Amino acid sequence: MFTRKQWAILLVFVGLAFTTGFIVRGGGSPAPSISAPESTATVTEWTCSMHPQIRQPKPGLCPICAMELIPVSTGDDHQSDNPRQIKLSPAAIKLAHIQTSPVERRALSAELRLVGKLDVDETRLTKITAWIPGRIDKLHIDFTGTTVNNGQPVADVYSPKLLTLQEEYLQALRLKSDVLVNASRKKLELFGLSAAQIQAIQDRGSAEDHITVLAPASGIVTHKNAVEGMYVNTGTEIYTLADLSNLWVWLEAYESDLSWIHEGLPVELTTEAYPGESFTGNIEFIDPILNPHTRTVNFRVSVPNPQGKLKPEMFVRALLQADPSTTRPPLVIPASAPLITGKRAVVYVADPEQEGVFEGREIVLGDRVGDFYIVKRGLGEGEHVVTYGNFKIDSALQILAKPSMMNPEGGATSSAHQHGEMPVARTPVAASSPPSLLEVPPVFQRQLDAVFSAYFEIQQALSHDNLEDAKAAGNAMTRALENVDMSVLQDDAHHLWMSHLPVLKDNAAGIARAIVIDIARTKFEKLSTTLISVAKQFDISDTQPVLVFHCPMAFGDQGADWLQNKPGVENPYFGAQMLRCGEQIETIIP
Structure with a gap:
């Protein structure tokens, strides 16, 4: 039991406590709450558009691919009710170097350069x-x-x-x-x-x-x-x-060029015999049947020869200035605007009513003409599409699990661009087993081994930015192709190899003649596409691994494949600039 004196002391202490609290609270006023401004966009960290697993507290370069890091901001960035939209603050737009161009109608002219041979009419x-x-x-x-x-x-x-x-x-x-x-x-x-x-x-x-x-x-x-x-x-x-007063020129056009070719189209011809002098003819006939081996269509040009300068069997270079067969100029966008993957083309359209809001939209493209694509469906004249920084916007949407180029349905996904050196969890690539490989004799397999070995030397040289070694390997591959004895092949295998051989020879020789490394890389992409088909169609030997790699950023984000005989990305299209940019997508020979 408390005594009367103890109760008195206790009441004094309680009173002092209430008095102190009243003073501290400032006379009973509520304590002010601290809140962030409503529309701020504070950059808290920086990431790589290709490697979102990279997070750094300040701007700089990606340690993997050396690309410039983009800001990851908190605040009003990325907030939009539309799952295909993203909202960027002015600071983020500036840091990501976002640029747009209008969708417009423009008179285009496609320039086709072909090589043909003169023939008798x-x-x-x-x-x-x-x-x-x-x-x-x-x-x-x-x-x-x-x-x-x-x-x-x-x-x-x-x-x-x-x-x-x-x-x-x-x-x-x-x-x-x-x-x-x-x-x-x-x-x-x-x-x-x-x-x-x-x-x-x-x-x-x-x-x-x-x-x-x-x-x-x-x-x-x-x-x-x-x-x-x-x-x-x-x-x-x-x-x-x-009668040689009029001659024919036979030319070949790929399927993708057929929309530009029509009867009556003028063609400018030049020859080695008369440098600086051109001859003009017109397309008279287009073969109604496509060559199944070369995937080309022959067409004929009639060229007057009143002075007899041109001779049958001469090689000529043909230049076609073709216009699209439309009644008015087509709708076009810059070639850097669409992100193309497979059959899909995605562009990011700036919202005219909301500054900083960009919407992803799938469109249907027509032909590419120089630096522009013709738009068939999906865009209207006057809209603005992102032409620089669109890949960064797409990567930001992937990070937010929204629909993007590589993930049209949205939702969580793995990085669209992995690297062999990064510890990323993923399903191992299984060795492909085509349903029906064309059987070839062992002697042909050995000859193909030499072709693949020379190819791998080109790949290694380009990945290390060594043009001279790439040219030497291009010569080696040309010799290896000449040593392939196609007479040992039968039926389908023989015809299929004959369809691939001109492309392989032309591009291997093109690498050997390249004066700058960019030309060699362009030829290497065509060489790789054809050699991947060879590896998948023929029963090649298993003396060395054959692995397929892909880089979505090559050639202005068009993407390109290549082959390696060892794991680990060594990008031949960027070299030291982005050596590890890419991923292994298939194993043909483990």
Whole structure:
């Protein structure tokens, strides 16, 4: 029990406590709450658009790919009710270097450069044949290449049958029978005699046992098929004439270029023989059937040759300035605007009513013309699309688990761009097992091994920015391709290898001739695409691994594949600039 004195002391302490609390609280006023401004966007850390696992407290370069880090801000950035939209503060837009361009209509002209060969115009070929059986006693044209004019004598033929026909005609003239005269004259005409020759028989009044064969057209003798003393029958070819005043040029166009090619389109031609001089022709014919081996379509250009400068079998370079076949200029966007993956093309459109808001939108693209893409569907004239920084916006959407280029449905996803050196959890790539590989003999497999080995040397050289080694390896691959004996292949394997071989040779040689490394890398991409097809279609040997890698940033974010014979990304398209940029996507030979 407390005593009366103890209770008094306790009450004093309680009173002092309440008094102290009142003073501290400032006379009973509520303590002010501390709150952040409503519309701030505080940058708290920085990340890489390609490697969102990288987080740093200040700006700089990504330690993996050396790309500039972008800000990850807290506040009003990224807040939008639309799952396909993202909102960036002015500071974030500036730091990410976001740039936009308008969607506009523009008259475009596609420039196609092709190589072809001159050929004789088939409609201007003439065969000089024997119209009557007999013996060639004299040839007036002794060698090929001679110019022949229409009506010029080319051969004298002895023919007993012709002697009989002339006697019939003279007899009809003596009888003065119009019916017999006309019938006899018709026979002589059918055996190749001209009106002047028939009139000469009539004026002479006697028959001759020789007929002079006249040239039915002008041209150059391209073939001489007879010799003096040779017996001929009706229809035997004596000469072949070609009128070279007009020639044909045969060119090949890939499927992607067919929309630009149409009959009547003018073509500018140049040759090695006449540097600085151009010739003009027009497309006359487009083959209705595509070549299944080269995936190209042949088309023919007719080119006038009045001075005879152009010769059949000459190689020519063709330049086509093609316009899209539309009634008004097409809708276009810069080529850097769309992010393309497979069949999908995504652009980020700036919201005209909300500053800093960008919306991802799938569109349908037409042909690429220079630095622009034609837009078929999905955009309207006057809208603004992001042309620089769109990949960073897309990466930010991936981080927020919103729909993006690589993840159209949204939701959590792994990084779109992994690296072999990073400890990222992922499903191991399984060795591919094509349903039906074309079987090839062991000798062909060994020859292909040399081709792949040279290819891997090119890949290594380009990944280390060594152009000279890449050129040497390109020469080695060219020699390896020449040593491949395709005669050991049968049926489908033979035809398939023949379709791949020109592409492989052309690009391997292009690497060997490259004067700058960018050209070598462009050729290497085409080389890689074809060699990946070879590795997947043929039963190649398992003497060395064959792994497929992909970099989505190569060639202006178009993406490109390549092969390696060892794990670990060594990017041949960027070299030291972004050596580890890419990921292994497939194992052909483990």
